[in-house]
Amino acid sequence: MEATGIKSRSTLYKIRKHGPKSPVKRGPKRKRIVDSVDDFDRGVIRRLISNMYIERKWPTINSVYDEVKIAINFQGSKSSLRTILKDMGYKYSKRPERLVKERPDIVAKRHDYLSKMKQIRQLTNCPVVYLDETFLHQNHTKSKCWVIAGSGGFLIPTGKGSRLIILHAGSKEGFVQDALLSFQSKTGSSDYHDEMNGNVFLEWFTHQFLPNIPQHTVIVMDNAPYHSVQEERIPTMNTKKAEMQEWLTAQNVDWCPTMIKVQLYALIQMHKPRCTKMVIDELARSHGHYILRLPLTIVS
Numbered sequence: 023m024e025a026t027g028i029k030s031r032s033t034l035y036k037i038r039k040h041g042p043k044s045p046v047k048r049g050p051k052r053k054r055i056v057d058s059v060d061d062f063d064r065g066v067i068r069r070l071i072s073n074m075y076i077e078r079k080w081p082t083i084n085s086v087y088d089e090v091k092i093a094i095n096f097q098g099s100k101s102s103l104r105t106i107l108k109d110m111g112y113k114y115s116k117r118p119e120r121l122v123k124e125r126p127d128i129v130a131k132r133h134d135y136l137s138k139m140k141q142i143r144q145l146t147n148c149p150v151v152y153l154d155e156t157f158l159h160q161n162h163t164k165s166k167c168w169v170i171a172g173s174g175g176f177l178i179p180t181g182k183g184s185r186l187i188i189l190h191a192g193s194k195e196g197f198v199q200d201a202l203l204s205f206q207s208k209t210g211s212s213d214y215h216d217e218m219n220g221n222v223f224l225e226w227f228t229h230q231f232l233p234n235i236p237q238h239t240v241i242v243m244d245n246a247p248y249h250s251v252q253e254e255r256i257p258t259m260n261t262k263k264a265e266m267q268e269w270l271t272a273q274n275v276d277w278c279p280t281m282i283k284v285q286l287y288a289l290i291q292m293h294k295p296r297c298t299k300m301v302i303d304e305l306a307r308s309h310g311h312y313i314l315r316l317p318l319t320i321v322s
Contacts, residue, residue: 056098056105063094064110071112083107083114131317138314142240148312151198151235152242153191155218157207160184187218189226191235201230220251220301227302232309241306244316253299259287266290 059067070089074081087103090096096103104114142148160183185207191198203226235241243249257266266286270277275293277286303313 056102056109059094059096059098059106063096064106066090066093067106068110128317135314135317142314148238148240149193149195149236150240150242151191151193153189153231154244155187155189155246158186158188160186189218189223191231191241198231198234200234201226203230218246218248220248223248224251224301224305228305232306232311235311237310239311240314241311242314242316249300249302249315251301253301253304256294256298257287257290259283 067086067090070093071081071086074085074089079085083100083104086107087096087100090103098106139150142150162182186204187207189203191201257269261269263283263286266283267277270286270289270293273293275289277289281289300313306313
């Protein structure tokens with residue numbers, strides 16, 4: 023009957039009894055609560071859950087829901103929040119025996135960095151310049167591209183080729199003029215930090231970087247070892263006891279001859295912050311600049 027356009031008897035009966043169906047008027051499509059939570063709010067949710075781990079609180083849907091309602095004025099239901107959490111990569115499963123969390127000292131360093139950067143931007147007009155290093159292989163290329171079916175496209179070079187190590191600095195105004203340093207790697211090491219050392223960085227910092235930046239610049243860099251070469255070597259636990267005593271005496275720190283190495287080292291650790299001077303920091307300060315380090319610890 024459908025093929026000939028003839029309606030069935032039951033359909034005709036319904037039309038005679040109730041009349042033809044009128045089209046349903048639908049209002050504008052409502053925006054889902056899930057879609058109203060933007061990236062900023064998701065970042066707040068992520069920090070809340072992270073803090074719950076740090077504070078050893080159990081992040082169930084009920085506990086997270088209570089926190090999120092207050093933090094971002096969340097108006098959705100728990101099922102909506104569950105959908106958001108799944109979309110953010112979370113899943114409800116048995117907790118691991120060990121939780122990976124940030125070290126408290128790194129958290130403190132990050133807050134210190136952000137506080138200083140906020141003061142610099144709000145209270146001063148000092149330009150901010152960032153510097154960093156990276157590397158690039160000679161045959162570096164994309165592995166995929168658009169090609170016509172059946173054609174070979176571009177051939178991917180075999181091997182990585184020689185490696186170029188790059189050091190540069192820039193700001194919101196662009197790259198610092200004449201500050202580019204690039205050289206070809208002479209070793210086969212997989213870590214470019216092996217060829218970037220304190221002498222290479224100091225040479226670049228002195229002759230290519232400092233002469234080309236404005237006065238009173240805030241220089242932001244990470245904690246790579248060659249960024250943090252100390253003017254004076256501070257004793258470690260492996261240092262001889264006599265050298266520890268000599269260092270404490272030179273720093274005008276009182277110590278007792280009966281102290282063992284552990285006690286001497288505790289004194290050294292106590293006075294280490296005020297005695298630690300970096301070569302780069304002192305050089306920048308002598309030119310009227312200020313070094314601000316990122317809150318990440320880089321281990322060579």
